[in-house]
Amino acid sequence: MASEEQLQAFITRHRELLKREREAEIERTSLLLSNCAPKLLEQKGLALCGLGTTSVGIGLGGKTLVELERPTAYHSTPVFPPHSLRPGDLARIEEHTTSAASKKTAKPKKAGAVDKAKDDGVEGVVYKKEDKFLPKMTSLIRVLMGMTAPSERVPVKDLTFFDKSLNSSQQEAIRFALGSQEVACIHGPPGTGKTHTLIELVRQLTSATPSNPKPLRLLVCGASNMSVDNILERLLALPAPEGGAKLKVTRIGHPARVMAHENVIEATLEVQASRSDEAALAKDVKNELETALGVLSGKGKGAKGKGPRGLERKKMWDEVRALRKEYRHREGGVVRSVLKDAQVVLATCHSSGGRQLWSQNFDVVIIDEATQALEAVCWVPIFKAQKLILAGDPMQLPPTIISLDKHDKKKSKSGVSSDKLKDKKPAATKASKSKSSSEKVAEAPAEDAKPDEDASGSSDEDGDPEIAADPEESVKAVPRDPRKAGSQAVLRPPSTLETTLFERLEKMYGPGIKRMLTVQYRMHKQIATFPSKVMYHSKLTSHSSVASHLLRDLPNAKADSEEDEKEILATPVVFYDTAGCEYFERVEGDGDEGSRCNENEASVVKMWLDQLVGAGVLPSQIAVITPYQAQVTLLTSLLRPIFGAELEIGTVDGMQGREKEAIVISLVRSNEKVRTVLPFRSGMFKNHINCTQREVGFLKDKRRLNVAMTRARRHLCVVGDSSTVQHGSPFLKKWMAWLDANADVRYAGLE
Numbered sequence: 001m002a003s004e005e006q007l008q009a010f011i012t013r014h015r016e017l018l019k020r021e022r023e024a025e026i027e028r029t030s031l032l033l034s035n036c037a038p039k040l041l042e043q044k045g046l047a048l049c050g051l052g053t054t055s056v057g058i059g060l061g062g063k064t065l066v067e068l069e070r071p072t073a074y075h076s077t078p079v080f081p082p083h084s085l086r087p088g089d090l091a092r093i094e095e096h097t098t099s100a101a102s103k104k105t106a107k108p109k110k111a112g113a114v115d116k117a118k119d120d121g122v123e124g125v126v127y128k129k130e131d132k133f134l135p136k137m138t139s140l141i142r143v144l145m146g147m148t149a150p151s152e153r154v155p156v157k158d159l160t161f162f163d164k165s166l167n168s169s170q171q172e173a174i175r176f177a178l179g180s181q182e183v184a185c186i187h188g189p190p191g192t193g194k195t196h197t198l199i200e201l202v203r204q205l206t207s208a209t210p211s212n213p214k215p216l217r218l219l220v221c222g223a224s225n226m227s228v229d230n231i232l233e234r235l236l237a238l239p240a241p242e243g244g245a246k247l248k249v250t251r252i253g254h255p256a257r258v259m260a261h262e263n264v265i266e267a268t269l270e271v272q273a274s275r276s277d278e279a280a281l282a283k284d285v286k287n288e289l290e291t292a293l294g295v296l297s298g299k300g301k302g303a304k305g306k307g308p309r310g311l312e313r314k315k316m317w318d319e320v321r322a323l324r325k326e327y328r329h330r331e332g333g334v335v336r337s338v339l340k341d342a343q344v345v346l347a348t349c350h351s352s353g354g355r356q357l358w359s360q361n362f363d364v365v366i367i368d369e370a371t372q373a374l375e376a377v378c379w380v381p382i383f384k385a386q387k388l389i390l391a392g393d394p395m396q397l398p399p400t401i402i403s404l405d406k407h408d409k410k411k412s413k414s415g416v417s418s419d420k421l422k423d424k425k426p427a428a429t430k431a432s433k434s435k436s437s438s439e440k441v442a443e444a445p446a447e448d449a450k451p452d453e454d455a456s457g458s459s460d461e462d463g464d465p466e467i468a469a470d471p472e473e474s475v476k477a478v479p480r481d482p483r484k485a486g487s488q489a490v491l492r493p494p495s496t497l498e499t500t501l502f503e504r505l506e507k508m509y510g511p512g513i514k515r516m517l518t519v520q521y522r523m524h525k526q527i528a529t530f531p532s533k534v535m536y537h538s539k540l541t542s543h544s545s546v547a548s549h550l551l552r553d554l555p556n557a558k559a560d561s562e563e564d565e566k567e568i569l570a571t572p573v574v575f576y577d578t579a580g581c582e583y584f585e586r587v588e589g590d591g592d593e594g595s596r597c598n599e600n601e602a603s604v605v606k607m608w609l610d611q612l613v614g615a616g617v618l619p620s621q622i623a624v625i626t627p628y629q630a631q632v633t634l635l636t637s638l639l640r641p642i643f644g645a646e647l648e649i650g651t652v653d654g655m656q657g658r659e660k661e662a663i664v665i666s667l668v669r670s671n672e673k674v675r676t677v678l679p680f681r682s683g684m685f686k687n688h689i690n691c692t693q694r695e696v697g698f699l700k701d702k703r704r705l706n707v708a709m710t711r712a713r714r715h716l717c718v719v720g721d722s723s724t725v726q727h728g729s730p731f732l733k734k735w736m737a738w739l740d741a742n743a744d745v746r747y748a749g750l751e
Ligand SMILES: Nc1ncnc2c1ncn2[C@@H]1O[C@H](COP(=O)(O)OP(=O)(O)OP(=O)(O)O)[C@@H](O)[C@H]1O
Pocket: 165, 166, 167, 170, 188, 189, 190, 191, 192, 193, 194, 195, 196, 197, 521, 522, 657, 658
């Protein structure tokens, strides 16, 4: 038995020997490096010349990780020439100068001091090597980057729709998307059947039709798992076409994030792969492998207490190695064969970049909820296809951005509209955004105007084209031909990540790049009137199936009296105006930085819920929404004990993409603070008294308000202080005036 001392001596000796070995290698390599020119070393596969640093970060164990690439400035291709650098090799990054330019060379070394900076370079270990994925400059990429105008649309003839119920704007959007050669956008205002339209589009593209002789392979992505599963569920419910087989679809994504619905789970790559014939073969190899390992260890099946020795053992290890290789190969084959069969692959934009889809290409990529995805995220699937179809609504909330831009920072420093930060809960809510361009008018000098002020016209200042302009004018406006617009297209760097690809394309190529769905299937016509007028140029109409539906048509609704039925169940829009009641807001948290709540408003909400539920409306048919997290907390503590968990209470942001029969909105803001706006920048103070604005913080964002007011199917109740809110922005002023003239206005204080 070795003593403790002997063990120590053994290890010490080993260390010494290893050190010596390393030094010898350093010496040998240094000799090579000092005697040979870098170019020669590169030819011998011992060095890579002319590298540039892509990034420096922290890697495993806190080590510095330096990423190097072959910049196109020095090389005609970024692909590395053949070399012998392998992960785990010691290497040195050295600067060397040629007559032309100073270049970097990575010289491999078989030994060297790790992480030790020397005069002539930095030494480390090769962590990973991979050839750079080179996106081919397709015509789609060129169009998206404003390098070429979109090609002329191919006329789509003899189109037979699978879904006979499609309205004409949906049919036109499909024709447009089928005929566009590189990119098409579908603008779907609330409840207009965006997903419905995309399902028809998938059916058209994956079927052989006169206009589409060859069925295409599609990648369908969404900004969220919810949107992907929504499409997947609808695709799975489709009947097989006459004389044909059912559409083959595969969902990529972590099983834990996929909707726990039997059909949906069945469509995941994991489940499909486990059921394939190839999977059974791979399993056989796995069993063989396990048996061989068992024999080697002397345990398991077939082992007789002792493992094999000598030559037999060596032979067995060779077998294990071969089996491992075979297993990996077959496992990869299983995934490939499932994906090869899939006509439609569904994934979030993020997960479409995963390993399973690395070598997969598609004819068309469709991105739903594209106005809620960062442009960079959209590019992940775009590289895999020849054609792109985006669907979304730039008039609803954009993707959540946590970082502040310069302009926001300025504002938050001055303490203005800080509630927008407080109430932004990216983790808890679906999407959020709080910057309103009207705040820019009130708080920023004119030169702060952004280079790419959104195409959606989300600015709602006095000069807001969507409010100031005659909606009739815009209806008459003919969409610019994107090909003509393309010849003058300018690719502007975005000033904020909130500018989505959808908006950027619209800005770059004009409205001709999109088609809008114009019939909504959600709201009573009175609920839809205001958003249609101010957000969608009065183009949004209400389908006859919903135009006059009311709470009283619900089977569970039952009022005690005729008067109650009229007052509660037959009124599509109610406005509880708290003006003059002094129901002031309260700041939760520190000073102006806090989120807002309003106790009196919460009492009015409770009173109205009592009435609704008393008239038979189920709490599960109602949602209470408010822009402020503090008000959500207050309302939850007040209402949950009475109406139970079925009643949904949340922020506006969390309700995007959803609907309820009845919606109660609590606007919260009620104060006497008046901000003075200087209408002219240079010393012209004469008008300032007429230009006051009340503090309404991020309530001003008209996209947030648009989401709030378009969630209700049959009944919308707004609770708020018109005297504060109307001074918040021109948009709010218009809304308050519209409510005053069109809603059933009730004065909260009097009741
Ligand atoms: N042509 C149509 N005929 C009948 N109903 C339709 C039609 N198009 C859409 N709908 C209905 O309208 C509702 C909304 O459709 P869908 O969910 O596709 O809309 P969306 O635009 O994706 O919704 P969101 O506003 O949530 O993004 C659904 O109930 C759908 O069945």
